[in-house]
Amino acid sequence: MHSLQFSIPLLPTSRFKRHSVRCASDRQQLFNRIAPVYDNLNDLLSLGQHRIWKRMAVSWSGAKTGDSLLDLCCGSGDLTFLMSEKAGADGKVIGLDFSKEQLSIASSRQYLLSKACYNNIEWVEADALDLPFSNGYFDAITMGYGLRNVVDKRRAMQEMFRVLKPGSRVSILDFNKSMQPFTALFQEWMFDNVVVPTATVYGLAKEYQYLKTSIDEFLTGKELEKLALDAGFSYARHYEIGGGLMGNLVAAR
Numbered sequence: 001m002h003s004l005q006f007s008i009p010l011l012p013t014s015r016f017k018r019h020s021v022r023c024a025s026d027r028q029q030l031f032n033r034i035a036p037v038y039d040n041l042n043d044l045l046s047l048g049q050h051r052i053w054k055r056m057a058v059s060w061s062g063a064k065t066g067d068s069l070l071d072l073c074c075g076s077g078d079l080t081f082l083m084s085e086k087a088g089a090d091g092k093v094i095g096l097d098f099s100k101e102q103l104s105i106a107s108s109r110q111y112l113l114s115k116a117c118y119n120n121i122e123w124v125e126a127d128a129l130d131l132p133f134s135n136g137y138f139d140a141i142t143m144g145y146g147l148r149n150v151v152d153k154r155r156a157m158q159e160m161f162r163v164l165k166p167g168s169r170v171s172i173l174d175f176n177k178s179m180q181p182f183t184a185l186f187q188e189w190m191f192d193n194v195v196v197p198t199a200t201v202y203g204l205a206k207e208y209q210y211l212k213t214s215i216d217e218f219l220t221g222k223e224l225e226k227l228a229l230d231a232g233f234s235y236a237r238h239y240e241i242g243g244g245l246m247g248n249l250v251a252a253r
């Protein structure tokens with residue numbers, strides 16, 4: 001059971017550029033910057049619930065023993081470690097991200113957690129929009145809180161389709177852009193009154209304001225299903241979880 005640690009180091013005042021986080025390099029720098037506090041702030045701000053949502057995403061991927069698996073936009077490796085436990089010693093998992101600092105945290109956690117199965121993990125620094133893998137290579141793909149952050153969602157979906165084996169699935173976890181007024185209001189209230197004020201204490205106000213804006217600009221569940229079908233997937237279904245605050249898109253090639 002993961003113990004909730006709230007010892008979060010203070011970061012130097014953000015020299016964050018004033019303009020929005022529009023281009024890939026700005027997002028890359030953002031995730032490099034938040035890497036030291038990312039995991040603990042997620043635990044604190046979701047009261048540890050994000051770990052449940054991530055387990056659901058991995059379960060929906062259909063990952064099983066002996067598989068070749070990909071965790072896209074792996075960050076500090078939460079889903080990569082869960083996929084590693086699914087693949088076991090006979091399988092392998094690639095955790096891919098373009099943030100050096102996030103991958104550094106992931107690699108450190110792999111060493112500290114030191115589970116035998118984690119020897120099946122390979123960390124790859126690369127762009128989710130230009131995957132260094134051949135067609136039809138993976139048995140399952142997960143993407144946790146990544147699709148909303150890439151600058152070209154259509155391209156990302158096409159790349160996932162390309163590297164996935166026929167008949168296999170992608171499982172994409174992210175915030176849900178809810179159409180329910182109460183849920184949308186609660187989510188906005190949480191960001192304005194809890195998430196961003198808490199992040200401000202750690203010098204990360206603009207980074208978590210970006211998080212809120214990125215959700216406002218994200219696709220709805222139905223739009224995500226269409227994005228997958230347009231990329232060539234034969235099946236796509238978006239499930240609302242966490243009381244409608246989060247969503248998980250499952251698509252099959």
Ligand SMILES: C/C(=C\Cc1cc(O)c2ccccc2c1O)CCC[C@H](C)CCC[C@H](C)CCCC(C)C
Nearest residue numbers: 042045046047049050145149187190195207208211
């Ligand atoms: C794991 C979670 C978010 C990951 C995440 C994704 C991003 O795109 C970011 C961008 C910029 C900065 C940070 C992130 C980032 O951390 C989800 C849980 C963590 C959230 C920060 C907390 C969200 C709180 C909910 C709106 C309300 C939770 C109510 C209840 C306590 C479950």
Ligand SMILES: C[S@@+](CC[C@H](N)C(=O)[O-])C[C@H]1O[C@@H](n2cnc3c(N)ncnc32)[C@H](O)[C@@H]1O
Nearest residue numbers: 031073074075097098099102127128144145149
């Ligand atoms: C919010 S974090 C999610 C991390 C992890 N999947 C999780 O669930 O906690 C988003 C991650 O996506 C990565 N990312 C964003 N755009 C990317 C891209 N084009 N290629 C590779 N990684 C990217 C960021 O560096 C960051 O680590």
